[in-house]
Amino acid sequence: xxxxxxxxxxxxxxKPFIIYKSQKGxxxxxxxxxxxxxxxxxxxxxxxxxxxxxxxxxxxxxGFFGYELLNNLIDIKVPKQKNLSFPKGIFYKPEKKxxxxxxxxxxxxxxxxxSFKININRKNYTKIFDKFKKKIKSGETxxxxxxxxxxxxxxxxxxxxxxxxxxxxxxxxxxMIKDNNYSIIxxxxxxxxxxxxxxxxxxxxxxxxxxxxxxxxxxxxxYFRKNLKETKEHNMIVDMERNDLSRICKVGSVKLxxxxxxxxxxxxxxxxxxxxxxxxxxxxNLDIIKAMMPGGSVIGCPKINTLNLLNNQEKENRNIYTxxxxxxxxxxxxxxxxxxxxxLNFKNISEISVASGVVVDSNxxxxxxxxxxxxxxxxxxxx
Numbered sequence: 001x002x003x004x005x006x007x008x009x010x011x012x013x014x015k016p017f018i019i020y021k022s023q024k025g026x027x028x029x030x031x032x033x034x035x036x037x038x039x040x041x042x043x044x045x046x047x048x049x050x051x052x053x054x055x056x057x058x059x060x061x062x063g064f065f066g067y068e069l070l071n072n073l074i075d076i077k078v079p080k081q082k083n084l085s086f087p088k089g090i091f092y093k094p095e096k097k098x099x100x101x102x103x104x105x106x107x108x109x110x111x112x113x114x115s116f117k118i119n120i121n122r123k124n125y126t127k128i129f130d131k132f133k134k135k136i137k138s139g140e141t142x143x144x145x146x147x148x149x150x151x152x153x154x155x156x157x158x159x160x161x162x163x164x165x166x167x168x169x170x171x172x173x174x175x176m177i178k179d180n181n182y183s184i185i186x187x188x189x190x191x192x193x194x195x196x197x198x199x200x201x202x203x204x205x206x207x208x209x210x211x212x213x214x215x216x217x218x219x220x221x222x223y224f225r226k227n228l229k230e231t232k233e234h235n236m237i238v239d240m241e242r243n244d245l246s247r248i249c250k251v252g253s254v255k256l257x258x259x260x261x262x263x264x265x266x267x268x269x270x271x272x273x274x275x276x277x278x279x280x281x282x283x284x285n286l287d288i289i290k291a292m293m294p295g296g297s298v299i300g301c302p303k304i305n306t307l308n309l310l311n312n313q314e315k316e317n318r319n320i321y322t323x324x325x326x327x328x329x330x331x332x333x334x335x336x337x338x339x340x341x342x343x344l345n346f347k348n349i350s351e352i353s354v355a356s357g358v359v360v361d362s363n364x365x366x367x368x369x370x371x372x373x374x375x376x377x378x379x380x381x382x383x
Contacts, residue, residue, distance in 0.1 A: 003028075003100050007070035011106070011178065012320045013158045018092065019162065020327075021174040025101045026166075029062055029094035038065070038089030040072045046091070047286040051330040053178055061325040063091030064177070064184070064339065067318035076307045083317035086182070086346050091328075102170065104163035116352075116379060119149040119316060122368050128313060129364040135288065137358050141309055142235050143354035144300035147318060148371050154350045158183035161381045169266040169377045175325050184320060186342035187377065189263065189270060192295045192324055193336040195288065198279045201257070202245060204297040206230075206237035206357065207271025209265075210373050221262045222271035223232060230271060233357050234260065238273050240296040240303060247291045249277035260357050285328055295338040298322045298355060320344050321353035343378055352378045 010017050010030055017030040036046060043065075053059055068078050069088035122127065125148065162185045173188040176203040183336050191203040207230040209220055224230050238256070245254045258274035279288075299322065300306035321344075326336030344351050356370040 004096055004105055006098055007100060007104070007159075008106060010257060014180070016092070016177075018177040018178075019100070019104075019174075019176045020062070020325075021170075021172060022099070025099060026104065026174070028098040028100055029058070029092070029096070030098075031095040032092040033095050034061075034093035036061070036063075036070060036091045037087050038091065040069065040088070043069060043073060043089065044286060047287050047289060047328075048284065053330045055095045057095045059330040060327045061093055063089065064320060064323055064325040065089045065289070065293065066320055066323045067294060069288075070323060071307060071311065073293070074290055074304075076304065076311065077318075078311045079288050084319060084346055084349065084351075086317075086319050086344070089323070090179075095235075102166070104159075105302070105312050106159050106163040111304055116150040116152045116382075117142050119151065120146075121157075122365075125368045126364045129358060129362075129367065131313075132358050133310070133360070133362075135309060136358070141306045142301055143162050143186075143233055143357050143359045144306050144309060144369075145298055145357050147310070147314060147321065147355040149316065149353045150354075150375050152350050152382065153348060154345070155348055156183070156343075156350060156383065158185050158345065161185045164381060165377070171265065173325075175337070177325075182344070182346040184325075184339075184342060185378075186325065186337075186339060186346055187265075188325070188337045188340050188342065189265060190295070190297065190338045190340060191335070192338045193288065193292050193326070193334055195262070195279070195332070195334045197333070200243050200245065200249065200279055200288070201276040201342055202292065202295075203272060203274045204237050204241045204295075205270045205272050206234040208356070208370055208374065209269050210370075211266075211268055215269070217262050217264050217269065218230070220264075224260070224262065224271045229359060229361050230360075233359050234271050234273070236359075237297045238275065240301040242275055244291050244296060244303075245275060245277045247324070248279055248283050248287055252282055253278035268373055285332065285334070293324055293336075294322050295324065298338050298340060300357065318353060319351070322355070330371040341374065341378065343381075347354065350382075
């Protein structure tokens, strides 16, 4: 049986599995021997636990931290909000790993879906935008990301959605989780942590422009360089991520490896930098996660002040959105993304969350429209 057929057989069997983008294709993880549902009480013990190394490909835990869980971990309170009662985080211990190519071929099962409803319309978005603009002018924050949610009642076939998404919008941090009572499909472009030994890096994205027939990659770079708002936003986020890394890295080791390059996706271009550092001695998993999460590029800066402003404004839990998905190997190496461009399907409700950055010279209409551009590739899957 070839590997593609193995994937289809596992999917049809109803067995939980995870797919994660690798350098040459995808890795499929399944046959889970453990499933750890995280909460505010057990997350520290999970991150502090020493696991025995057996030099296997599956000597790891793979899963996600939700946004609210990460806030609690760094002592940021999230007021009581409307929620789906979805777990705050889940990690799995796989016993099987299968390497797949970039081409995921799967014949879809057709399920119906309703139309999407947005939780903040343009008028209400503008009110929130204006409120945060005043906070920026008073110096309480310098940049803040307003989250909007698109929701629909639907049953979906996650493997169908993910295989189509990977064909049209392949991203370096793509992943999907299929479990018995939920699924997550993501074309996340942003890596938050890559740790190998004492080397660690982060790749912040700050800057988005819609693709058009007149705008290619080269012209997008010129646009970003000339656009004062995009440049300010990018510089602030890069400085914040450098600061986060500096808390856990040796003095003088944190450096910009790639600065202000453009990456191309289905509907948009992104402005990206890469920052690298060398970890201090005795830095453990808990230290690293607390320093780097939630990822600053999808929150705003300064991070702590801005998190408090957002949490007091937002009426619904973010759930997975702006949390992190990835793995922690038993040898301490890890890779985590920032969960954006994602569909969470739980209790037959699909939700897509997106956000755009507000700085002092932002325009409410432009930022509201940017949110839709970011959600479009996912909304199109339901058509």
